[in-house]
Amino acid sequence: DVFQQTGNSGPILELIYKLKVADVMTHNPKTIAVHNTMRDAQKIMRELGISGLPVLDNSRLVGIVTIGNIIDAFDAGDINAAVKNYMSTPVVTLEDDMPLSYAITFVNKYHFRRYPVISKTGVLLGIITATDIIKSLLIEMNTEFTKLETIFKKETEKHVEQEGILESLQFPTIKYDFEHAGTASTELKNTLKKHGFDNAIIRRASIVSYELELNQIIHSDGGFMQYTISRKGVEILAKDRGPGIQDIQLALREGFSTANDWIRSIGFGAGLGLPNARKSSDEFSIDSSTRGTMVRAYIFAQPREL
Ligand SMILES: Nc1ncnc2c1ncn2[C@@H]1O[C@H](COP(=O)(O)OP(=O)(O)OP(=O)(O)O)[C@@H](O)[C@H]1O
Ligand SMILES: [Mg+2]
Known part of the structure; x- marks a missing residue:
């Protein structure tokens, strides 16, 4: 029994x-x-x-x-x-x-x-x-359990290696807050350095982050920048509360800008931010409505450099 x-x-x-x-x-x-x-x-x-x-x-x-x-x-x-x-x-x-x-x-x-x-x-x-x-x-x-244990251990190691999140960061952005412009991007840069990411990766992530952060400060009603850093790479999420991008295709075109003279007078508004951010990313997508804009960018790390 x-x-x-x-x-x-x-x-x-x-x-x-x-x-x-x-x-x-x-x-x-x-x-x-x-x-x-x-x-x-x-x-x-x-x-x-x-x-x-x-x-x-x-x-x-x-x-x-x-x-x-x-x-x-x-x-x-x-x-x-x-x-x-x-x-x-x-x-x-x-x-x-x-x-x-x-x-x-x-x-x-x-x-x-x-x-x-x-x-x-x-x-x-x-x-x-x-x-x-x-x-x-x-x-x-016992043999079965040893087998299972080995598989489980390997899976866990793989998971930690590939998906293991090293750090998640989030920073708010405020409309026209030029005093703090670039703070989030600087933090991202320092964090990537700390984790030993390749310089080329850090440079690309910084460009993407900076352009999206500045766009939030200049063109949106405020939002936040969110970074998820893993061995696999860096995810940059820029989320804001509006007014949204009317024509995404147009906004992505080099030289297109809705920036006013005042913004241009302080050195912004060349219409190069979004196209450059896209070029520097491995994955890039924009989702926008009048309620707000969400840009997601991903930059893959080069594993050999880590
Ligand atoms: N978060 C946002 N909310 C609303 N509109 C945006 C946002 N980001 C970009 N846009 C629109 O897309 C246009 C193009 O953005 P892009 O960053 O390429 O250029 P820019 O910000 O105008 O100039 P630059 O980035 O060269 O200083 C902006 O002028 C603006 O109209
Ligand atoms: Mg811009």
């Missing part, structure tokens, strides 16, 4: 069906011939420390001698009698190519300690006990 009480037994059940009786049995078990005496049987059993002995008649399995049979012979003062007279028959046997699940059913059903295993042609091949079954299952389970 041990086998029926395992709550979450998925992998164990799989093993029980995968393994065959032949995988688990003891091969070439000690036997006794039908014309030997019960005393011979008792001696062999005591020497080997076993509680059952298959009985052969010209290599054909005809019975099994158990401790109970030995006691019966002693009680009758008949220990020198032939095995044939006291052995247990018929024998509950298993076949070598049966799944282990059969053997377990037998153990539960008959409550014998030993089950001789015979071939299709009736030749004794081995013997199987409940202990053999449990031992083999434990060994198999």
Whole structure:
């Protein structure tokens, strides 16, 4: 019943069906011939420390001698009698190519300690006990768990390596706040340096971040810059609250700007920010409505540089 009480037994059940009786049995078990005496049987059993002995008649399995049979012979003062007279028959046997699940059913059903295993042609091949079954299952389970553990470890390492987020940063931006313009981008630059990113990557990320940050300050009603830095690369998200970009294709064109004279007088409005940001990114997308604009840029790190 041990086998029926395992709550979450998925992998164990799989093993029980995968393994065959032949995988688990003891091969070439000690036997006794039908014309030997019960005393011979008792001696062999005591020497080997076993509680059952298959009985052969010209290599054909005809019975099994158990401790109970030995006691019966002693009680009758008949220990020198032939095995044939006291052995247990018929024998509950298993076949070598049966799944282990059969053997377990037998153990539960008959409550014998030993089950001789015979071939299709009736030749004794081995013997199987409940202990053999449990031992083999434990060994198999251990192998399975070791395999799973290795896979799990590899997956985790891969995950940390590829997706492992090193740092996430977020900075608010305020309309016309030129005093703090570039603060977010400077922080990004320093963080990338700290994590040892390649200089070319840092330069590109800085350009993208700076242009998007300045656009928020100049053209939007404020928003935030968000950076997600992993070994894989840098994600730059620029989100604002409006008024949005009317024509995204046009905005991406070099030289297009809606900047007024005042903005131009302080050195902005050449209409180069978005096209440059796009050129410096590996992935670049703009989503915009009157409620706001979201620009997402991604710059892949070069793994060899990290
Ligand atoms: N976050 C935003 N919200 C609303 N409009 C935007 C936003 N970002 C860009 N735009 C629009 O897209 C146009 C082009 O942007 P781009 O950054 O290429 O040029 P610019 O900011 O005008 O000039 P420069 O970046 O060269 O100083 C802007 O003039 C503006 O009309
Ligand atoms: Mg700009």
